Amino acid sequence: MGIKTVTIIGRNSLSQAVQQVLTAGHFKVITSDLEQDYTAGAAESEVVLEFLPEDFELKSKVLRNCAAKCSEETILATTTANPWVTRLATKIENPDRFIGLNFVKNPVQEKLLVQIVKGLQTSPRTVENCAQWLEKTGVTPVKLEESPGFIIDRVMAAIVNEAALMYSTKLATIEDIDKMVKVCANWPLGPFEFADTMGIDNVVKVLDSLYEQFGPKYQPCLLLRKMVDAGWLGKKTGRGFYTYS
């Protein structure tokens, strides 16, 4: 299938990065927001990407509206970081063309990863079409079945949780734990630096969803919960494991 035109609904720093990459890859990008008639652009596109706030009802309403105006061949995609792909698919017609495309910015380099998330209803053809298209854009695609935290958030949350436990039990300091994994294992950032970048509230949210599915090994460390209660959410609030000016 030939993908030439892509509609992006909603605007944030990630949608802008994706828009830039697509434009550079000679794809036509139509951007719109909820103030406009976003379905008009969607009707002319082969792919519709929603970058709306993480609100299930809002996303399902917008996607349903797009599905009603698009051809049944049009790929409809959510960029959600939540495991909502299968559930969102139930809200639209022809759910086999619905998919998750979760874009992730590399924390240390100018690189974009996209996690192609297959919901239960997503057809293999939709997955392959997305993978082939994204490979042409300079974004690196990886494929996975829908699961809490996908790949990136799951591994990072698990590492942060273990590191928080090590610090809470006074095994080592925050600084020494971060320093050692960087110099001894060549990690780009230490677990606490990752945590402050990801947001402590997000870490706990991901752990809670993993806990619900996979059991107690993902139970968030008490310290992480207290940090959320205290509003120490990381870089975005000026204080997390480190303080930021």
Place this chain on the structure above:
Amino acid sequence: MEVKKICVLGAGVMGHGIAQVCAQAGHEVSLRDIKNEFVEAGIARIKTFLEGSVERKKMTREEANTILQHIRGTTDLRQAAEDADLVIEAIIEDINIKKQVFKELDGICRRDTIFASNTSAQSITEMAMATNRPEKFIGMHWFNPPQLMQGIEVVVHERISKDTLETIVDLCKKLGKIPGICKDSTGFIVNRLLQIWYNEGLNMYDEGISEPQDIDTAYKVGCGFRMGPFELRDMVGLDTGLAITETHYREFMRDQFKPPRCLVMKVKAGELGRKSGRGFYVYEPKS
């Protein structure tokens, strides 16, 4: 206390590198192993490394010679350790053999000599208590290759003295290394976090969520890691890796550390990674 003379026990992969780093910082070093051929092999590796440094103009021939003159190889434990200020043990990972050697050292070394173990898997506390000087016993966990890896996990326990810790932290810095202090606990800092890093990736494969190549790519491009968990497992060797994971699982008894099924099955099948031509990936024989 100031450390001048250092005795390194074990001239293998870690020991020879540790001896070289100490000699490069100007210390008198004795390098001891149980057989002459092991000692000679260790010193030959140091020579090769230094030759390479001279060729790449990282040091002069004179500097390389001076470093070599600082290292004395021997198989005699008494000769190696009797006048040492610090003994760094880098022998086989067997707690009983290690304890036995430290007991012998008690009878050879001065009362104020510090004992350090480079173990990555054994209890520092248990070894400390097997000596007559637990307050002077410390963990010094180096990474491979010691000449190039900057970090050293400095492992403390209930009975260690402040002076011993300060002496070793200062020494690490003088050796050009970066120390990180950690209480005695399985895997210390780095190996413990690496277990989680590996297991999450391998578990996702076991659960049918994604494939090794996609998971490796996600770790590298999405998080900025240099390698993914399947690539690194293959490089280190799946049998070696499984043994470390099993140690963590046994010690912590937490599901986070449970050996993933795919790892257990690969080891059973003899697919041990690069060294056997096949692990999570297939490797073409080098022609």
